[in-house]
Amino acid sequence: MKLEKGLVQVYTGNGKGKTTAALGQGLRAVGQGLKVCLIQFLKPVEVYSGEVGAVSRLGPDFHLLKFDLVHPSFARDKLEAEKKLRGELPKILQRVEEIVKSGQYDMVILDEINNLLSQGFVSLDWALQLIRNRPPQVELILTGRGAPEELIAAADLVTEMVEIKHPYQKGIKMRKGIEY
């Protein structure tokens, strides 16, 4: 199956549910015969997350791509992590462009790209060009906090996940199977 026309979806805001909404959207798409590529920019390869295990059970139609990157805010050595991020990003973005243009996938999810955009690690122009130059049948999904206004303007569907309540407010830490 192919989509008649791929749209651009953005999930942003400070609430839980952005990455999971994209994951669920990918799951649904695969169930209807679409091919999905999930690109996780800021989830380090060495951290085993539930999505890694589950996606592998879905077979070759759901491809998950991770990089050896950490967001500087979560790194012990922030300067070093930022330097590495800036050094690696050009070739990663090049690869993302190739994936989107390849026509191999009907849906490409750029998980946490909004964070990289809002913090200036990835240029807005790059994202807007990716949107404009994609094959018309490719659905693009961009997640992460702080989606810039220009991205929202270029998107077809935007949901803001607003945090009403979160367990960390009660001091409950990240839970395996839930947050990762």
Add this chain to the structure above:
Amino acid sequence: MKLEKGLVQVYTGNGKGKTTAALGQGLRAVGQGLKVCLIQFLKPVEVYSGEVGAVSRLGPDFHLLKFDLVHPSFARDKLEAEKKLRGELPKILQRVEEIVKSGQYDMVILDEINNLLSQGFVSLDWALQLIRNRPPQVELILTGRGAPEELIAAADLVTEMVEIKHPYQKGIKMRKGIEY
């Protein structure tokens, strides 16, 4: 694996991403070895959705339960649909209680239950009792528009999905692989 303590998550609001966030949460949980039961109250059995196909690929750890119900607003004969819904709900709710209490699942997703709560088809007391009486390791996820205040008060995590932009505003209809 078992959760140390199951919490209650609520995804509400008018934006896209509530059911998909729950689906993605279920996917992630299964990947970490949790057992998930997804109960879709208002998605008729005869409508093949992407989640049906995809979940079946995940194996027995992700169980999907649907009923032969349509929401009255989407039915041709609204009165008949409402009568059927009210007639069937008691035994469905009974079954949901059994599923939650069975200890067979670490995560139970009640998809679109909030709509039934806000419209008075399911009583708030029933939901609050389900929450209170569940085994402590069971994570409950309730999705749908219009989550009542008392439910929000009883939940540990609440995200409101706020619609900023949606393709139907441009006249684009439901898309296979995306909305279902």
